[in-house]
Amino acid sequence: MTKPLEDFTWQEIELGGILREPGSARDYKVGDWKSQHPVWTKSHCIRCGVCWTVCPEGAIIEEEGGYFDVNLDYCKGCGICARECVIGCISMVTEEE
């Protein structure tokens, strides 16, 4: 995005609200919606990648060595990864103020 949304005047709104730039959803950091986030117990992880596959936001990233972690900017805290984890090595931890 060329500039923050709150700087657009009505004259600058694209006709019909169309977006010409691909991947613009990347600018919306939805991570602050969550009330909990996933934490991996690395020692139990078998590196199967099920969490990476099922994450609806694509917020899970593969790290060096084939382990997984989460990009907190985009994780909404839905908990699907924790529920689907084959061996149960993901726990959801409540956000603190």
Added chain:
Amino acid sequence: MAKRVGIEVSLAVSHAVQLARAEAIAAYPITPQTHIVEHLSSLVANGDLEAEFINVESEHSAISACIGTSAAGARTYTATSSQGLALMHEILFIASAMRFPIVMTVANRALSGPLSIWNDHSDIMAARDIGWIQVFVQNGQEAFDHSIMAFKIAEHRRVLLPMIVNLDGFILSHVVEALEFADQDTVDRFLPPYSPWHQLDPKKPVTMGAFGMPEVFAEFKMKHQVTLMNSYDQIMKVWQEWGQLTGRAYHPVEHYKTDGAKILLLTMGCLSEVAEIAVDELRAAGQPVGLLKLRLWRPFPFAALREAVYGAELVIVCDRALSVGGAGGPVLSEVRSVLYPVVPHPKVLGYVIGLGGRDVPPEAFKEIFFQAQAEAEQEPSEEFYMYGVRG
């Protein structure tokens, strides 16, 4: 001089859409709009109109399909009535916000209940705020002319908004009238092929219908508001151009015998032709009466209406819809509000008439005229009046 033919108005509208070379039509049959799309369907099936005719299972799907074909860059048409328009409701706002120049005929019919298939304006008045351009017509010729002009207005690069042509169900849609057709050459010269400003194209992908976050939603609406108001200039240009081609000129507020009139009746749609008869008779009897016919409903013709009432002492607004629990009819509320800043402003009284197919003869307007005149001389007894209701 183009040829005059006697034809059912619904079929005349179909032929106007054919002459306009609509490329995509998605519609669901509903009384009293049925003949329009039925005839278009046979024109397409017989190869007389090269268009995609999409059969759908509801009006919600019809208008959704229209958004799809318009997004793909096709000149798009649909038609509906009453419950059908109501079923389209949520999508109507999206069509205008996404700026797709779909043209739709609404054969106006009462909204149930009680169940009614007959004419009034409650369907379109419930869809007043959808952000479309809206006009009303009073006879077959106007229905034909405006069905062609609508495409040119809607598709103009500075407009790009959908447009509704309102015609009274049965009273107009099902009558046979003698009207002047335009030939294909004339229409082709008047209306070039649709050249979309934005369309779906795999080579240049875009996102349509994205979120409007709170930071930009109001700016988006402001743009829609300004664009709809500014479409007025283009509407005037197109009507003038058509007037030069055909000799039939149209105005946002039509005047009938308003010279020197102290009392003005204001009507929309078919009521206008009946009111003309009443005005003729009242004028012959020496009454200072005239008639204003509100043709352009959106964008509302603020200046034209204020100018039209200049010198009048009383404006009698005849609504063919009731805002239950509100200030009478929608036209009354708006006219009152628009005329309030005029100094000195005329008194504005409102009558709700012709609901659910109730016949309105010229005598009704005469009776309303005398009743309103008497009411205006004192403190009006009601916020508005329901004309001809027994009890």
